[in-house]
Amino acid sequence: MTLKNSIEFLDLKAINNRFEPQLSQTILDVVQSGRYLKGEQTAGFEKEFAAYIGTRHCIGLGNGTNALEIIFRAYLELGILKKNDEVLVPANTFFASFLAVINQGLVPVPIEPNLPTFLLKTTGIAKAISPRTKAMVMVHLYGRNAYHENIHALLKANGILLIEDNAQAVGSRYLDKKSGSLGDAAAHSFYPAKNLGAMGDAGAITTDQDQLAETCRALANYGSITSYEYQYAGTNSKMDEIQAAILRVKLPYLDEDNARRNQIALKYLTQIKHPKIQLPLPANPLQTLQHTWHLFTVLVADRQNLMNYLKKFGVEAAIHYPTPPHQQPAFKASFPGKALPLTERIHRETLSLPLNQALTEKELAFIIDHINHW
Numbered sequence: 001m002t003l004k005n006s007i008e009f010l011d012l013k014a015i016n017n018r019f020e021p022q023l024s025q026t027i028l029d030v031v032q033s034g035r036y037l038k039g040e041q042t043a044g045f046e047k048e049f050a051a052y053i054g055t056r057h058c059i060g061l062g063n064g065t066n067a068l069e070i071i072f073r074a075y076l077e078l079g080i081l082k083k084n085d086e087v088l089v090p091a092n093t094f095f096a097s098f099l100a101v102i103n104q105g106l107v108p109v110p111i112e113p114n115l116p117t118f119l120l121k122t123t124g125i126a127k128a129i130s131p132r133t134k135a136m137v138m139v140h141l142y143g144r145n146a147y148h149e150n151i152h153a154l155l156k157a158n159g160i161l162l163i164e165d166n167a168q169a170v171g172s173r174y175l176d177k178k179s180g181s182l183g184d185a186a187a188h189s190f191y192p193a194k195n196l197g198a199m200g201d202a203g204a205i206t207t208d209q210d211q212l213a214e215t216c217r218a219l220a221n222y223g224s225i226t227s228y229e230y231q232y233a234g235t236n237s238k239m240d241e242i243q244a245a246i247l248r249v250k251l252p253y254l255d256e257d258n259a260r261r262n263q264i265a266l267k268y269l270t271q272i273k274h275p276k277i278q279l280p281l282p283a284n285p286l287q288t289l290q291h292t293w294h295l296f297t298v299l300v301a302d303r304q305n306l307m308n309y310l311k312k313f314g315v316e317a318a319i320h321y322p323t324p325p326h327q328q329p330a331f332k333a334s335f336p337g338k339a340l341p342l343t344e345r346i347h348r349e350t351l352s353l354p355l356n357q358a359l360t361e362k363e364l365a366f367i368i369d370h371i372n373h374w
């Protein structure tokens with residue numbers, strides 16, 4: 001089989017083209033409105049996104065990292081968390097999940113994931129709980145919903161807050177509830193490559209807790225509740241009107257896009273047959289959109305060889321991520337000599353195959369065919 005063009009890992013232009021001409025028109029409308037921050041687009045998106053997720057509140061922010069940081073900061077300001085409290089975090093995650101905890105003077109406690117879900121299990125979480133544990137970051141990694149009632153019951157029984165890091169899984173569900181509505185508060189990212197991607201940085205917090213929402217909103221607005229009076233030494237993190245307008249065009253299509261991602265993932269899962277490639281666990285077929293397949297990650301000991309081989313045929317694969325948070329130079333002081341063998345193995349062997357709603361059937365067949373011939 002041959003293909004004229006190369007297959008990019010993520011062709012954002014093709015993904016966003018689908019929303020034309022509405023996208024260009026909505027940007028033009030904002031340009032001509034003269035209102036670029038704190039206007040009707042952001043307010044509209046906050047309302048629509050809260051309704052989509054199923055929470056009372058949504059606060060639009062500059063990015064997902066700020067969303068996580070501001071949640072922790074708000075709990076500190078409210079006296080619900082204290083500096084040096086321990087926060088359980090999956091060891092296998094993106095750097096920002098750790099960063100938000102460390103930047104707020106809290107102590108991340110990394111927990112090894114389970115294969116092949118790449119997520120945490122109740123037993124692993126139970127072992128990591130200490131009297132100082134006050135919160136947990138539940139990362140719906142690669143798009144797979146990580147929630148389970150048993151985990152939540154364990155956390156509740158120990159007075160531990162459940163904070164969802166929903167950066168990779170916007171639209172994923174646990175039964176009839178969406179990620180972002182399952183715990184005490186959730187952080188979302190609309191980084192352009194995310195399933196609901198803006199055209200620049202953007203993020204949001206969702207929660208049902210009124211006081212937390214008010215505090216987060218103030219903290220994102222320099223610490224101000226009423227104009228020019230500052231209750232907290234906050235920060236500045238706003239979703240801008242252009243990003244909000246873009247997200248409002250795309251949000252109504254998110255479920256359809258995620259369903260298409262599930263179809264592609266199923267093809268990979270049923271048609272890739274190679275003894276050296278370990279595939280991820282399929283999504284539960286009885287559970288609608290349990291997984292949003294933000295990333296389709298396989299484990300392969302000789303990943304560089306597979307990557308180079310695919311590249312020869314014009315197929316771009318990617319690594320998410322090459323080095324785990326506990327081994328990053330920035331966190332050297334936090335985890336001296338810490339060994340997390342499973343997480344380290346995942347980072348050594350993980351390879352993400354192209355998976356997005358712009359991928360054609362022909363491209364998909366081409367990728368699968370070449371992988372099987374590796």
Ligand SMILES: Cc1ncc(COP(=O)(O)O)c(C=O)c1O
Nearest residue numbers: 063064065094096097167189191
């Ligand atoms: C798991 C996870 N957490 C947090 C973030 C941070 O989001 P942002 O890039 O919008 O700051 C990202 C993505 O970038 C992520 O993948």
